Amino acid sequence: MALRLYITPLLALLLVAGTGSARATDYTLLYRAAISPDSEVARVEIRLRGERLPRKLVLHLNPDRHLALRSDAGLTLEGDTATWKPQGPDASLHYEFVISEKKASGRYDSLLTEDWAILRSDKLIPPITATVAKGLVASAELQFELPPGWSSAAPYASTSESSNHYRIVDPGRRLPRPKGWLILGNIASRQDMIAGVDVRVAAPAGQGGRLQDTLAFLAWTVPDVKAVFPGFPDRLLVVTAGKPMWRGGLSGTRSLFMHADRPLISGNRTSSMIHELVHVASGINGGKDADWIVEGLAEYYAANILWRSGAISDLRYQQTMAWKENWGRKADTLFVKRSSGPVTARAAVFMHRLHLALQDATDGAAGLDDVARELARDRGRVSLPQLKQIVQELAADSVDVDALIAGLEHVSAG
Known part of the structure; x- marks a missing residue:
């Protein structure tokens, strides 16, 4: 009896793993972005592979940033909307994305320089409404093609193939889509496990003098934030940079941006960092x-x-x-x-x-x-x-x- 009780959970785990693997092969979804400081745009490909693909994808575009959409078949454009009907078993959609975006203040909330880029993946990949057959499951990944010497940080686990290749987790979505902050280029970072959360703090090289301070602050405060919000994500990426980035903080999925000049604790004894952490933790x-x-x-x-x-x-x-x-x-x-x-x-x-x-x-x-x-x-x-x-x-x-x-x-x- 003891042996039977021991084996049953193991077999159940193997069955679950096997089922997940089988379901993941319904179709694969690859988001690939090629980024170079020689170009103002990222060259983006959305590639679907499988015998059964989504019937229709509707992309809700920012006409100032999502440009030159093209596909071999099934693509129609109407205003700020692109409707794509993929033709399997291997279909791809291509477009260009303008990386740098300036706010009314004159500062940037997304920027490409000669040495690095900071942007949000849910801007890079626009919102997508998908018509997917019931029971069809995707395995989604995000891959970057970068210049020599560049690396990346994203709020996802990297694949075994490359540190610039990530598995996308998007619970509740029939079509998984990348979300959250990204930093690419010549970057510096510090990383640690804090209260069960894989925390990484990253900045452009030469601007990372406070990375360890920030990581220590998070070690002090994240456990209390997680105590209030048990649904705190299992990964957190904090991106920080100085001028000419926007001088504030902004949360994203499993991630946040905080300007390097913002204090961890302000003079009035509040914290912009904790404010944004609560947004990340609550998801509301x-x-x-x-x-x-x-x-x-x-x-x-x-x-x-x-x-x-x-x-x-x-x-x-x-x-x-x-x-x-x-x-x-x-x-x-x-x-x-x-x-x-x-x-x-x-x-x-x-x-x-x-x-x-x-x-x-x-x-x-x-x-x-x-x-x-x-x-x-x-x-x-x-x-x-x-x-x-x-x-x-x-x-x-x-x-x-x-x-x-x-x-x-x-x-x-x-």
Whole structure:
């Protein structure tokens, strides 16, 4: 009996592995990008191989960046949309992607230089709507063709063939697609396992003086972020660079960008790094007039994680929340399309008050962590009704979300 119990799980594991391998051969999907500092564009190929391929792929293009689309067959263009009907068993689509993109500030959020490139793979590969037969499964990979001496960092595991060749993981998608930040070129990086997360911090060579500091900061804070959000991805890539990149931080799938000049802890005792980590960890986005929920959570934890990890004292944490409350008075309302500045500060104060109200109503049994965890359960769009429902389930009628919001409206500048 003991032998039987030992063998059964092993056989089950082998069967699962075998099944996964068989399913992965339905068709293969290769995204290949050739990048050179001699050209302003990446030459991109999407290649499908298999006896049964998706019936149709609709690519939603940025007409300023996705150029010169072509295929041997099945491609039609209409406005910003390309419809491709692959003809198996080996079909490919080609286009050019303009890498550098300048923001209104004059800084870049995507840039190709003589020595390196920083961009997002979900910009390189546009959103794709696929018509795929039921049960058809793809094995997807991303491959870079780079100049001699260049290397790459992406938020995926590399294949055994090359360190510039990655296996794409995109749960829940019938057609896996690369997402997240990339850095290519002459780069420097530091890497470690932190709380079960494979963390890599990378920068252009010569700009990586703070890589080890950043990695140490992540070792200090990621465990507490993961404690709030158990769905934290198993890989994290942090890309950093200085001028002329945009002087801010921006999260992506399993990754984030942070300008090299941004402090790990700011003078007001918050952290842009933790703010973006929360976005990576939660995977949520705001629906109509709900962006304040997403940004408020991130800004609340930007200070709270510092406090709970011992990086700032009780007094300093209280001062930080008071500062946010004062700044938030400059906002007239939480209900805006995009939350930033005073609106986000005001939203963080709401989250702080909600936490205290939940703690009081449940004798410490529930708090904001429980709300955040539920909002992030499905890693998708969130809304105010959803937030209210979660609070209702935690504290019945003891906490009135509308009253908390109204309390903030009452002290606004308006």
